[in-house]
Amino acid sequence: MCLAIPAAVTKILPDEMAVVSIDGVGKEISVALIEDLAVGDYVIIHVGYALTKIDPEEARRTLDLLRELSVE
Template identity: 50%
Template sequence: MCLAVPGRVIAILDDAPLTRRAEVDFGGVRTTINLAFVPEAAVGDYVLAHVGVAIARLDPDVARRTLAELGAPAPPEPAA
């Protein structure tokens, strides 16, 4: 079974179209993923990620509900 999980974009690391990468927080675990399929994703957005690739941008309420259903903590809100 495969699972895609929501995470919050913390920083954009590379903005080239095919190699666009970001640091993403998955409930306290931060990792780098590819954002080529979601070029509109920005810092603070939630994305749905599968095997190191963001496959969709998520509404924040949907992301929080999904994390709650999975029993995972939501990443903290970014500092203003």
């Protein structure tokens, strides 16, 4: 099973790369598949690649559900 999760873009880098934040943790990813990306956008990431943009409200709902699932 594969898991792709929402992340907020915090910095655009050269060479089709960006930094995203996942619950406050920064990760450098490829954004080669995304056009017109801006800081503050949310993307779905999988194995270091942004696959698509996602609506911010949908991203927040998904992240909230993931947090609920991780509660022990």
